[in-house]
Amino acid sequence: MLLTPSKLLKIVFGVGLFVILCIGGITYKHLGSLSQTSEVVMDTYNLRNELETIISNLKDAELGHRGFLLTNDSLFLEPYQESIDKITNNLNRLDTLIIKNNGQRKNLNQLEIDIAKRFIIFNKSLDIVEDKSALSNELFILLHEGKYKMDRIRDDISVMLDFENKMLLENQKKNEQAIGTTPLFLYGILIITLVLLLVAYAKINRDLKILKDNNEDLEIFKQLTEQAEIINDSSTWVWDIENNTFKFSDNLYRLIGEEPQSFESTLENYMSYVHDDDREILGQQINLMFKEEKFPFINYRVVHKDGTVRCLRGYGQLMDSELGEKFLLGITMDITDDLKNYETIEERNKELERNNKELSAFNYVASHDLQEPLRKIQTFISRLETKEKENISEKGQFYLEKIKSSSARMRMLIEDLLQYSRTNNSDSEFKRTNMNILLENAKQELSDSIEAKNAVVISADLPTMEVVSFQIQQLFINLLSNSLKYSKEGVAPKIEITHQEVSSDDVVEILNKSLFKYHHKITFTDNGIGFDQIYGEKIFDLFNRLHGKSEYSGTGIGLAICKKIVDNHNGVILAEGQPNIGATFTIYLPFLK
Amino acid sequence: MNKEYINIALADDDEDDRFFFTEAFEELKIKNKVTTFKDGIDLMLHLEQESNVLPDLLFLDLNMPKKSGIECLKEIKLNTKFKDLIIAIYSTSSSEEDVEKTFVLGANIYITKPNDFEKLKKVLSEVVTTNWQYHTSGLNKENFLLRL
Numbered sequence: 001m002l003l004t005p006s007k008l009l010k011i012v013f014g015v016g017l018f019v020i021l022c023i024g025g026i027t028y029k030h031l032g033s034l035s036q037t038s039e040v041v042m043d044t045y046n047l048r049n050e051l052e053t054i055i056s057n058l059k060d061a062e063l064g065h066r067g068f069l070l071t072n073d074s075l076f077l078e079p080y081q082e083s084i085d086k087i088t089n090n091l092n093r094l095d096t097l098i099i100k101n102n103g104q105r106k107n108l109n110q111l112e113i114d115i116a117k118r119f120i121i122f123n124k125s126l127d128i129v130e131d132k133s134a135l136s137n138e139l140f141i142l143l144h145e146g147k148y149k150m151d152r153i154r155d156d157i158s159v160m161l162d163f164e165n166k167m168l169l170e171n172q173k174k175n176e177q178a179i180g181t182t183p184l185f186l187y188g189i190l191i192i193t194l195v196l197l198l199v200a201y202a203k204i205n206r207d208l209k210i211l212k213d214n215n216e217d218l219e220i221f222k223q224l225t226e227q228a229e230i231i232n233d234s235s236t237w238v239w240d241i242e243n244n245t246f247k248f249s250d251n252l253y254r255l256i257g258e259e260p261q262s263f264e265s266t267l268e269n270y271m272s273y274v275h276d277d278d279r280e281i282l283g284q285q286i287n288l289m290f291k292e293e294k295f296p297f298i299n300y301r302v303v304h305k306d307g308t309v310r311c312l313r314g315y316g317q318l319m320d321s322e323l324g325e326k327f328l329l330g331i332t333m334d335i336t337d338d339l340k341n342y343e344t345i346e347e348r349n350k351e352l353e354r355n356n357k358e359l360s361a362f363n364y365v366a367s368h369d370l371q372e373p374l375r376k377i378q379t380f381i382s383r384l385e386t387k388e389k390e391n392i393s394e395k396g397q398f399y400l401e402k403i404k405s406s407s408a409r410m411r412m413l414i415e416d417l418l419q420y421s422r423t424n425n426s427d428s429e430f431k432r433t434n435m436n437i438l439l440e441n442a443k444q445e446l447s448d449s450i451e452a453k454n455a456v457v458i459s460a461d462l463p464t465m466e467v468v469s470f471q472i473q474q475l476f477i478n479l480l481s482n483s484l485k486y487s488k489e490g491v492a493p494k495i496e497i498t499h500q501e502v503s504s505d506d507v508v509e510i511l512n513k514s515l516f517k518y519h520h521k522i523t524f525t526d527n528g529i530g531f532d533q534i535y536g537e538k539i540f541d542l543f544n545r546l547h548g549k550s551e552y553s554g555t556g557i558g559l560a561i562c563k564k565i566v567d568n569h570n571g572v573i574l575a576e577g578q579p580n581i582g583a584t585f586t587i588y589l590p591f592l593k
Numbered sequence: 594m595n596k597e598y599i600n601i602a603l604a605d606d607d608e609d610d611r612f613f614f615t616e617a618f619e620e621l622k623i624k625n626k627v628t629t630f631k632d633g634i635d636l637m638l639h640l641e642q643e644s645n646v647l648p649d650l651l652f653l654d655l656n657m658p659k660k661s662g663i664e665c666l667k668e669i670k671l672n673t674k675f676k677d678l679i680i681a682i683y684s685t686s687s688s689e690e691d692v693e694k695t696f697v698l699g700a701n702i703y704i705t706k707p708n709d710f711e712k713l714k715k716v717l718s719e720v721v722t723t724n725w726q727y728h729t730s731g732l733n734k735e736n737f738l739l740r741l
Binding site: 374 | 607609610613656685686706707708709710711713
């Protein structure tokens with residue numbers, strides 16, 4: 001079970017309350033027993049007092065009785081009679097005092113009997129004196145007996161006093177035991193209560209601090225939200241559905257062109273800013289929202305007081321509070337700029353599409369319509385050469401030769417350009433291909449010029465890779481033909497092809513932008529005329545030629561195609577050259593291990 | 594081909610190409626009769642006319658006004674009357690798309706118009722002397738496009 005702070009607090013207070021109640025109960029009980037004890041002490045005191053009074057009264061009776069016996073004067077009988085009443089009263093009071101005490105009751109009965117007997121003897125001796133017939137001897141015996149009875153009474157009383165003392169002592173002992181531990185107990189409980197209260201205080205203090213921190217966070221969050229709203233052109237609102245009241249954030253006012261909190265936040269007031277054409281639809285959508293409990297995005301326009309029209313988008317989410325109330329929490333944003341941007345992008349896209357169409361139309365023109373007249377020119381030239389050669393002067397034949405080479409060059413340019421634009425093809429398919437086969441195909445394609453130049457191509461074993469095969473084949477063709485074309489006069493071209501797997505970390509300076517970890521490194525090294533390293537990058541630019549047209553035929557497109565193909569494969573191509581020694585082209589093609 | 598001459602037809606909208614074509618056949622030492630049509634509609638009208646003799650070999654340009662070579666090819670292949678007709682595509686471009694399309698539609702060979710008259714003669718004589726029964730049975734995408 002998880003103890004939440006408020007639960008813990010409740011428990012602490014419950015325990016505290018219980019402890020205090022316990023202390024009250026125990027104190028009450030102990031005070032009760034204390035007062036009981038003092039009552040018992042009082043009773044004992046009274047009892048002792050009564051018993052002593054009895055003895056003194058009996059002495060008075062005896063004194064009066066003796067005086068009478070000696071003087072026969074009835075004056076002495078007065079105190080005697082009085083003491084009889086007093087003793088009776090004493091005995092009654094004693095009776096009430098020992099009402100709950102059985103042991104004393106027995107003793108009291110004995111005392112009463114003995115006192116009664118003593119008075120019988122008193123009365124007898126008084127009778128004798130009144131008779132005057134009695135002998136003094138008889139009186140003497142009665143006096144003896146009277147003394148004996150008096151001793152008995154004294155014994156009785158001392159028995160009662162002893163008994164009472166004993167009881168008092170026992171009582172005291174008992175109380176001492178009970179009361180002795182009470183202060184310690186009370187003190188202990190008090191300490192515990194204090195500790196609990198301290199714990200509770202600390203807890204409350206800590207919770208208060210957390211609450212304060214949370215409040216601070218909330219305040220910061222609120223400020224951030226406000227700033228975010230201003231920057232985002234968005235706003236928030238809360239709709240208390242039961243009470244039909246609204247809370248609009250400051251920025252919602254700004255979105256409709258008003259100062260924050262400048263009017264009462266009601267639906268009617270807000271609706272007055274909604275564009276006339278959208279008001280009805282917005283109302284319907286809000287109603288629908290409640291009926292189906294679905295809250296889609298709602299787009300509508302608002303009109304500022306200065307006439308500016310802005311497009312807003314609203315979204316709501318239903319929230320049930322802990323108290324069972326329903327709130328609609330909403331976000332409204334200004335999407336005017338987004339819409340504008342979207343329209344612009346849409347327009348640009350259309351423009352791009354148009355451009356693309358034009359480009360492909362151009363491609364068609366280049367591939368078909370441009371080639372057609374050229375083909376005819378070339379065909380007619382061939383007709384002239386075979387049929388009319390003898391009719392043309394030497395100069396005419398020279399011109400014809402020029403036309404022929406120019407049109408051949410034009411054909412080459414068109415074909416290379418087409419090749420270059422075809423390399424763009426974004427929907428080309430990547431397939432696992434054995435590169436050795438592609439190289440073999442390339443060599444096959446160039447077999448004529450390889451043979452003509454007596455070239456040697458030495459190739460290492462190449463890997464199988466995911467590539468667009470026709471493009472890689474074209475890459476190989478272009479690199480090989482480049483080496484064949486720029487070979488040294490009188491030296492048989494030698495082209496060496498190597499392969500190596502490299503980790504991208506080993507050639508960071510080259511592959512620092514590559515996302516791939518491993519690359520195939522393929523190099524083409526020739527013994528041709530080479531080039532100055534300052535052209536190492538320029539060499540791949542479109543239409544960039546390092547040599548005059550008359551020296552070496554070429555369109556300046558071949559290596560640009562190479563670069564494009566390698567780019568399509570997320571690779572890197574580099575050229576290193578040394579004039580009159582040769583050139584090395586290095587290709588890095590990424591692969592996954 | 595045990596007939597006296599080979600009956601050859603060409604549908605091409607380009608006048609110069611028709612001229613080269615007929616001239617090339619004139620120079621070839623093959624007995625032939627060449628008929629040319631300036632577009633697809635002309636060609637189809639001629640083929641569908643019952644009284645006309647069907648050609649043995651039909652050269653079909655792809656890019657023609659009114660009715661393109663592809664349309665003609667489709668129509669011809671739908672009609673069983675033309676099932677023995679050998680169709681050679683005779684086009685300026687050899688775009689992969691066109692080659693693929695015409696191969697699938699059932700053309701027998703694809704020729705790119707050469708830019709040299711001697712080459713043209715060579716190509717045409719190659720096509721005319723091909724043993725079509727043999728060629729058709731072993732036809733595949735690789736030997737569909739004629740390379741010389």
